[in-house]
Amino acid sequence: MKIDAIDLDRLRNETHYQFMLDYSNLLGAHPSVVSIVASLMPKFSELLAVEGKFVDAIKISFYTVKLAESDHRRDRAIVGFTTAVRSALHHYDPKFLEAAKRLEVCIKTFREEIATKTYMDETAAVKIFIEDLEGTFKEDVEQLGLTGWVEELAIAQNDFQTCF
Numbered sequence: 001m002k003i004d005a006i007d008l009d010r011l012r013n014e015t016h017y018q019f020m021l022d023y024s025n026l027l028g029a030h031p032s033v034v035s036i037v038a039s040l041m042p043k044f045s046e047l048l049a050v051e052g053k054f055v056d057a058i059k060i061s062f063y064t065v066k067l068a069e070s071d072h073r074r075d076r077a078i079v080g081f082t083t084a085v086r087s088a089l090h091h092y093d094p095k096f097l098e099a100a101k102r103l104e105v106c107i108k109t110f111r112e113e114i115a116t117k118t119y120m121d122e123t124a125a126v127k128i129f130i131e132d133l134e135g136t137f138k139e140d141v142e143q144l145g146l147t148g149w150v151e152e153l154a155i156a157q158n159d160f161q162t163c164f
Contacts, residue, residue, distance in 0.1 A: 017055045020048055063163065070160040071119065074126060077153035078114065081146060082107050088144050099140035106137055119164060126157050 011019055024044065027033055034041065058064070085107060088100035110129040114122050133141050133150045141150055 013058055014055055017048075017051050020051065024048055067119070067160070067163050070156065070163045071122075074153065074156040074160050077149060077156045078111075078126070078129075081149040081153060082111070084144065084146055084149060096144060099143040102140050103137055103144070103146075106132055119160075123157070123161060123164065126153070130154050130157060 006019075008016065008019070027037070027041070037044075085100050085103045088096050089104065091097050091100065106129070110125055110132075114125050114129070117125060130150065130153055134154075141147055
């Protein structure tokens, strides 16, 4: 059995806390090991609890809340745009209907990318989505009168990137 070395200095915040929590649980699962380090366990448990409080504080910090709010604004813009396009799929005018169909293909391509990604990957996908809406699909966006939604998405994206 080979034991891999781990550099604890590289672990930050939640990652470090989770590692130490797992380590504590592992010790607790093996009473023979606990008996060896019994004198150290109370202090270790106390420090682990303090670290947990700090991790919780970081999670609800101003920047974390602002980042989540920025992401929510961006998500609302995407949902609003998507809803408007889906509504246009029922339009009586064939020009509107064709524009909506083209935009729906664009949306489906990016919805998969956006919905399940990390903040960084989602940001990259939204950036490309906006570029497509302002470039390749610009006429379709204008045809449906959705330029305001694209502008709102671009502003929300910029706010998110600034905060991130």
